[in-house]
Amino acid sequence: MPEYPQLVFAGTDGGAVLSLAEYEARGGLTALRKARAMEPDAVIAELEASGLRGRGGAFFPTGRKWAFVPKPDQLAKPHYLVVNADESEPGTFKDREIILRVPFRFLEGCLIAAHAISSQHVFVYIRGEYEREFEVLRDALDQLRRGGHLGGVTVVLHRGAGAYICGEETALLESLEGKRGQPRTKPPFPAVAGLYAAPTAVNNVESITTVTCVLELGGAEYAKLGTPGSSGTRVFSLSGNVANPGNYELPHGISLRELIYDVGGGVPGGRELKAVIPGGSSTPILTAADIDTPLDFDSLVQAGSSIGSAGVIVIDDRCCLVQLGIRVSQFYEHESCGKCTPCRVGTRWLTQILQKIEDGRASQADLDLLLSVCDRILGKCLCPLGDSDAIAVASYVAKFRDEFQAHVDLGRCPFGGVSSLEGILAPAALHGRHTHAPEVARA
């Protein structure tokens, strides 16, 4: 496997750096000192120069986001930095490894970001299921505090309690304010009225960790890595039917083939590659034919998908795409916050229609209905969660129409009970097995 430049995971030799002394010995905290010697605007300029864009999924330029945060003299309220460590997008598990292996680089990034937006208060919203990760961060934070490196900034580790939607930035803020994690309408945007209606920057763990790297290298240097539109490295989460799953820090622009075959060791058990979900379950599916697509923002848009959270899910030829649709739709149904109508009702309806198709009870009209319901969800919801379900399911039909058609024509699943997803159970509170009619949710 070829050598790739390591920035986020630099200095770990594949392991973890959990002591501040060791981190500093390897040049840690130099970026923070450098940043604190600079004017906040100068830090933001470095970020703009680096071309760093958000790693949480929306790919929004990090420097520009910070530039939107009013200056203290423009808005007297306290300013907040909120770090999104809620990592819940299926296929994505990079932030977790970053926290476990380079907690100091991450926290250093937090302090740099706080300086850049003149914030004294950092909240790290970490998903409740990340027990160990929370402990590692808490310990690292203690070391920094004892070392007197916080510079008057308070850093609070706030644990979620199991709700995917709290990864959406405004839902996250609601949750952090002690409410149900339901997204807010925008405008106003968090940069102006976020946490407690005060100016707030919300950034992903990997974005923040990369901020440290950007300041170490300098923005211009960093921009040389990756592609013009998608600068720098990216921690790709590789999972599914692949020989060597895991997180790999690679420059933007390497191809799916390189990732899955050169790095990931290919599809095991002599199976055929059938499909790839390139950016977490919310992104449109690609087929084996797209295998040479470069993994950067623009190339994936061209290929009709999105880089999303860079969670690459490899799917071999044993998988029934209708079953995949059901399982993905079940996820969004289960995670819908219930605030807006199309998402709350539509995701459940999609699951039911897919179920009917899988059971062989569907007519041609049901297939049309499926796409029509996708269409009626799309672009009508309060936040992108509902859209994600519709986009994913519609893409399965678009790319594997024949397989859906076969279910209708044969009046049964063509995989005859041997699909790799056969009978897979979703969270029991909500669903029975595929082969049963969907159980009706009860209070």
Next chain:
Amino acid sequence: MSASSPAPELVTVTFDDRTVSVPRGTGLVEAAASAGIEIPVFCYEPRLGPPLGACRMCLVEIEGMPKLQAGCTLTVQEGMVVRTAATSAKAAEGQEATLEFILVNHPLDCPVCDKGGECPLQDLTFRYGPGRTRMSFSKLTLDKPIPVSPLIALDRERCILCYRCTRFSEEVAEDGLLVARNRGARTEIATFEDEPYRSPFSGNVIELCPVGALTSTLYRFEARPWEIQDVPTVCTACPVGCNVSATIREGKVKRILSRNHPEIDRGWLCDKGRFTYPHLRAEDRITAPLRRGRKGLEEVSWDEALDLAEALLREARGSIVTALSGSETTELAYALARLLRGGLDAHSALLPEATSSALDAFRLPLSAIASAELVVVLGDDPVVERAPIVDLWLKEARRRGAEVVVYSPSGTVPTPPGGGAAVCAELAAGRSALARRLRASERAVLVWSGPGGGGGARLAELAHALGFEDRPGCGAFHLPATPNGKGVALAWAAAADGEEVEVEHVKLLVVSGDDAAASPDVRALAERADAVLVVTMFHGLAGGWADLVLPATGALERDGTAMNLEGRVQRLRRAVPPPCPDELVWLSQLSARFGIDLPPHAAGVYAELAAHLFRDLPLEAIGLRAPLPARQPYEAPPPPAAVPAAPAPAPAADEHFVGELRLLRYRPLFSGPAVERVPELGFQRPPRELELAPRDAERRGIATGDPVLARSNGTSVELRARVNGRLVPGVARIADEHAGELHATIEVTALALRGAVREADE
């Protein structure tokens, strides 16, 4: 509200094919409406705080924006071009989609739904909805209908999760009792455990609900919308005078709805105003005259009754005392006065507490409270118990960032009972920082909530000392104990002139109305009277003491006017015919026998009294939403009869000393003859409870929930203790109806403890 606010800047927006100019910051929904174009909504309700954007009914297409937008969440921008379903296929598709999704789980049981015929969901489905359903799966089935309280039923299958009810609970009533639970498709409206939604304002969620999910248990299946008519009148359950309409079917009141007077109630009602109407059909309602006979009260004919009344009056001439209720119409009080004062020189009366006219100089609409920056509340009674809607205005003020300072026994500045007047004097003297802020503010409001204080006279003096006359944004309110005390007092005074003389030997006591009939003072006076004539609605209030009883009508059965706490003259309209003649009819007959000529109807009486009281303001001019009279020049009120005794110091902070506590009685909102006659309101009435401060509880070894004995020489009552961290030490607060005969200072002991001690002794 603030006079200093500059004229708003206008922006030009296009809806479909129409262009309008509206102030910057106007919501899209309102702006469209001003262009005569509808943007349909479900969850949007500006009174519930910032827009939610949940239901997606309001999707519109906006030029330059790729996606459909939730119109309710946006405000107008210069040059904006908005297309609704009328001209945008995309928007129409979006709205049809939303409705299809909403209907996916809706039971479509309109024929058996109370909302049927007046249901936004029904209407919008008809106008924007899909013709047929494409949903072939089992709908979500949920428990239905479940009681949210004895007053409200919830049908979860009909609920479209617009979150109006929960937002009302959290953002308006601020009670946090009605909430959404679970997530996603399983989200549902609920209370905690099976506790009832016990808020003085709970009924508003019924009107807010855009479907038939929240319905009134008193109204369910009572009427279909096409069989009813609505009569606009005003509520006289408290001095706020909310504007209401009474829904009538077959001569019976079926429900009370808000009629939204933006300056008074903003469309909210309290549950007392909304749910007490069934008292009109109470079992012990009196419909015919009664006289005392051998076997207690016996029905008599009207002729006999009027003969007897005439006889009693002639008999007692010169020694008659009249007790009036503050819930009378001004016309009824005036008519009574014309007969008794004009015809019989009976000038002495027990009048309800009346608001001091000195406050007319500081008049403001209640809505001004919401936009105030500084509010000071004084007095012993919780605002919600005297004038509930004022409590909502205060909450809104606080939400909008106003500083609200409450000087009361359980206020932000804990103040001993009766301490209000002293605070007024201090603030008037003006040394404190607060006094300085009051002087400087352009939007400051004073509120007096409680007895004493000269009916707001002390407050008026304070407002004057602060120079409020000259600041149109500053004002003062007195929250009187009765709905129309001022109107009644004015009418009584205006009807005739003649000196009030002290009557030692009361030959006849005339008691008019249920408040008077229920008042202990009046009962006490009756002990001294040879004869008692009572005009009341209920046997319960007549039995035992009356020699002659004449049936009274209820507020919903009357025409007339009442003056609310702002000093606004509002019009009551007869919603249903009374089961007995109107008071004014027999009063004019009775008056005729004394040569007094009285019109037998409110309009006529009003015409007379308007000349004395309201500068001949014609009845019609009052209209459906009464205007607020102009401020009057300040006239110094009469000084307090006696200098208010300085509030007694709370017992010394000595660990072992367990002193007596001052009894603080209050009249709960949910009390009185009407409330007592509506079983469904029972759960709203105050528990048999004694509130005391943590320190006083500790010293007596009392914890919340403990049974306690309250004693004052001679009498005692058993109650449950509630330790109230906000209550000033040295005080025990008990609702009037549970305080019995207790005196001003009481001893409070834990019952269990006392038992233990006794055992030890034996």
Next chain:
Amino acid sequence: MNALAEEIRKLSGQYPERRSAILPALRLAQERHGGWLPPEALREVADALELTPAVCLSVASFYDQLHLEPPGRHLVEVCTNVSCALTGAQQVVEAFERELGTPAGTTSVDGAFTLGTVECLGGCGWATVVAIDNRHRLRVRAEDVPEIVEELRAGDA
């Protein structure tokens, strides 16, 4: 109970607004009440944060990790989202169903185990991920299950 209230007040000190402490507070209350939130737990949190029990219920019922019914002594949660499912999560679920003698989504009759299937635990590359009492076991295969259950039973004995 009062100790809990004290700790909750400390927690709320970390935040500009008291209510922000509701999730940590509920988590704490759940630990104190044996892994779930009975009504009195919600009341305690409500009192400590000056909220109503209804508001606490509303928030608690939104989050999957806060339980409003009592779970077994051990909580076994198998991730069955796409990546785990593609590589045998269902076999792992069924292995647990066999070993624990209780179907997914239920608590064993002896009250020892609650077996659940859950959404993505964020360990897709280390499938199948199983959270046991909130600690993640990675790369769990069906054949590992008997041993795991063994170990848990041993720990109890």
